[in-house]
Amino acid sequence: MAPWAVGAGAGVLALGPGLGPGFVLRYDMVFVPDPPLSATTLGGGGGFPRAVPSDAVVGALAQLLPADAVQTVLLLAVFVLGAAGAARLVPGPYLVPRLAAAVFYVWNPFIAERLLLGQWAVLLGYAGLPWVLSAAVRLARARDLARLVVALLPAAVGGFSSVVLSALVALPAGLWGRRGAADQDRRMPIGQRVPGAVRSAVLAVAALAVVSLPWLVPALGSGARTDPAAVDLFAARADTPFGTVGSLVVLGGIWNAQAVPEWYGHPFFAACRLVLSVAALAGWVWLLRRCRPLFGRGLTAAAAAGFAIALLGVAEPGRELLRALIGAWPGFGPLRDGQLYVAPLALLQAVGFGGAAMWLRGAAGSGTGHGGDGDPGEPLSSSEADREAGSLRVFGALWTSAAGSAGGGRPGAGRGAGAARVAGAVAAAMLLVAPFVLLPGLVWGAAGRLAPIAYPGEWTAVQRIVSADERPGAVLVLPWSAYRGLDWSGDGSTAVVLDPATKLFDRRVVWNDDLRVEEGGAVRVIEGEDQLARRVDRLHAAGVGVSGYLESLGTLGIRYVLIEREALRGPDTAAAVDPLSAGLLRENKFSDGFREAEVVHRGPRLILLELHDEQVGAVKDELSVLEVTGWLATVGAIIWSLSVSGSSLVSMRPDRNTGTVSRKESPTC
């Protein structure tokens, strides 16, 4: 249980004030009160399924818990699952190396920067990577599929990017980690033999496909496009003094300068983090040579492939290739965010960090006092870990071991060797806290940047009005821009976040999904994926006037128009911020409504217009037969996998007898 506890502790330390009542809102992380569970959140309605099925899962969980508690549970799950998964990949019977891996995996620049960008769904997939690796490496027969599907549960919740990351790990692991496939091949008639690696890869693809159906089916039918111009803006960038490549090696390099943790670029911390990553890589090499873990080649290949993808955006030829790929097929769009793909390298470094702790501890030479029966190249079973970690004996055992080794380890060991072992044990213990100390910007809500805030009552008021209306029709959100600066905390701070209105309603919301990114003092715009938003864009450009505008919105299937007055910053600046919203407010100043619409909510923060029914040409948001089939297949496969494997993700047991090195050869492993 110790790795689970360490993960929970790290989560509490990182989230800090965010664990209290209220919602942590930051960039892509948007949680709302009473989040809807509707056909739209399940992928229906024709929009681009960018938050499928994560929004649906949040909506489902919110039926059981308050929505802010759901957010807390999901964020903590990232740390707990990630830490426990990384720990169980470290071979050998020793707890400290496994805890070192656990700490490294959940306390590094990658997790800090993605958290500050609000990409909790991506982080769920990241947390599931160790479990995916562990399951994929044993893929040999169809019955192994159930274990992989269970391991893919976090990625299934996370959606698109999470599944892509999982594929990056699962496919190499399946190709190079097949267990017993060769034996099985030999038993089969020659004419029927299928290479085990191919069989494992096919099984991995099948598992990935089945958990992807909820977002894959609507995505293929959405007609979405991806703007190749985004390649330049979302490519990895240098956020340390070591350039872009160096930043990626230390697991940083995110494109957004606003998502970099406090003090991260300070030369002292940057240098120390670089040393830490190099030590972790050295530990990985040592571990590969010493223990030859079954997942070694697969994880090495996954990390190398991920790093190569991340590097694509660093130089112009790579960017040109990415632009060509995205131009040929929008499905290559996720490759534009290169830094995302260092996630397998983070896992490799975490396990290598455990290896470094193992080396420091000197276990390779002593081999005394810890007669664990784990097999080489495989993690311990949970029960062994539980026994070892069941009490405060953990750290006591470390010191006892060190002292014992110092006093009489191997015959002939002198005082110098004993001192070295004590120093090694102390260093291993210090390694446990090094990731925390050398990345202080993640502590306590990322130095206060992940603070909870409460929604003003007006937001739930307009949510109730729209929810009470059973007639079809989308909600259009103005001002026509995706991100807002919310100053609801009352302490003068501003939370920059995707407009919460995009997730507030149980029907399709049309918002400007163009992304504005500042580079070199100039704001560049990346065209969004939603085709209905593009049609509204063209309507704005046409300059048809307020009446014509509202009439046209009705024909596009829009029933409500939500104007966020607080984003306009008052009447004096409204016209400069968003002329269209200002025009609507001006027209509405001396009356209760328009000829084409009625004001159904008017408050200091929000105005909600409802278009007259006869103007609205909308159809009800529903799931297509294909989308329903996709959901049924995914949910059915998950239920089947849980029942077949007889376990949840938490209780998945590692297998035995799969290593390649005997314990006599390597007492460490």
Place this chain on the structure above:
Amino acid sequence: MLRVIAACAIGAALAGGLAFIGTTVATNASSTAEPVNESLYNYGDR
């Protein structure tokens, strides 16, 4: 010998880090700032 050196290096790094954090927290210094006084925000800045 390598382990002794490693222990010293890790200890020095931790001490340096803790000293920096302590000093920074004590002086309430901050090196980054959110963009403020804007109306419509960018997705981010490179």
